[in-house]
Amino acid sequence: MFRNQYDTDVTTWSPAGRLFQVEYAMEAVKQGSAAIGLRSKTHVVLGCVNKANSELSSHQKKIFKVDDHIGVAIAGLTADGRVLSRYMRNECINYSFTYESPLPVGRLVVQLADKAQVCTQRSWKRPYGVGLLVAGLDESGAHLYYNCPSGNYFEYQAFAIGSRSQAAKTYLERRFENFTDSSRDDLVKDAITAIRETLQGETLKSSICTIAVVGVGEPFHVLDQGTVQQIIDTFEIAAEQEDPATEPDAATGQEAATEQGTAADQGGSTDEGAAPMDI
């Protein structure tokens, strides 16, 4: 995307019918660290890569609880994301105050999209520089939506945004048909694997990723580091032993084969304290 004479104002069209400022805002999303989401019939899992400014600082919070039944993962300008999640929280509280029932996810997403659209049509505003993966549960089931800075929103079975998200998207594209009937635990494992794809060679540790789950009978919450590390460890064990029969769960065994395949593509990642995989 090159600088041109039509990109100064958000309210200026280009001759080709594009709003460059909006498109630049979408670029900001691509620069943020990765966030992924996937859903089954009853659960939705969000995951993100923790990025810290420097070794000395803590990492930015990218997953926010909006209500018991809705959570959001962001990529891009985290400050914009924080402001939008505050807006979403308020909307949920006001709705349940008035109607004594949880705000349907689809409604919230539309309100968010309308809010984003306003910023694309005012000369004194700028578009929000953040993409949001909204995960929620309502009467019509489990939902995963993606809200762009442009004011568009789409529903997804699984999606990834942010830097190096293409690797995760490829993984998800291969596997998404299985997700609808996946169990909650398999969904979480898939999420962690998708995150690992975006790391491209970096060791997968629980400190690098944050995972959150919402589902039937399970209010939105972030999984604690210990739980996540345990799940990561089962990958490494399964991959090391190269023996599906060792795992009690057949699905995990199948996944172990996929792990090895993926690792081979990446040139073999080094596991923590374990011998390099022998492919």
Place this chain on the structure above:
Amino acid sequence: MENCRSCVAIAGADYCVIAADTRMSTGYNILTRDYSKICKLADKCVMASSGFQADVRALQKQLAARHLIYQHQHNKQMSCPAMAQLLSNTLYYKRFFPYYSFNVLGGLDNEGKGCVFTYDAVGSYEKVGYSSQGSGSTLIMPFLDNQLKSPSPLLLPAQDAVTPLVEAEAIDLVKTVFASASERDIYTGDKLELVIINAAGIRREYMELRKD
């Protein structure tokens, strides 16, 4: 207009008992014998209110919404003293069109000690060892004073307001007090609902009262 008439709270060293009857009435008639006036606001904080129940319900919803915002911002539950201040501010906010609601707030403070806060309709509040509100309070309060009154908080050295009674004794006292109030107060009766908060959590007990 007044619907619901009696509630009581007693604070102990490591517990808090909050109780209210379950009768809802209007004028000389009973609307229902099974209405709960006790609302859990936070993990360790419970409110009982007498007065006009529509206002009470609106007040409970307000506090619940504010508590949710607090949890989003601070990542933890509100403590009882914090909720006490919030309730006071919420009531005073409507100083010129008040919530017709007479509240007692009970729970455990940050150290796990029982605390009771008593309010008037516009938010004036005080931390006390025990309290009652509503029409039954004219009969109940003197009895509680007789059993539980501690030395004045103005004395030095500072004395604890909470009662030295054990939890079982406090529960017994509350049951006695309501049984007596039901005898003479026409608005108190049917069933007594007790909520007991201690380190183990929150539990509810019920006791039948006079139905007339």
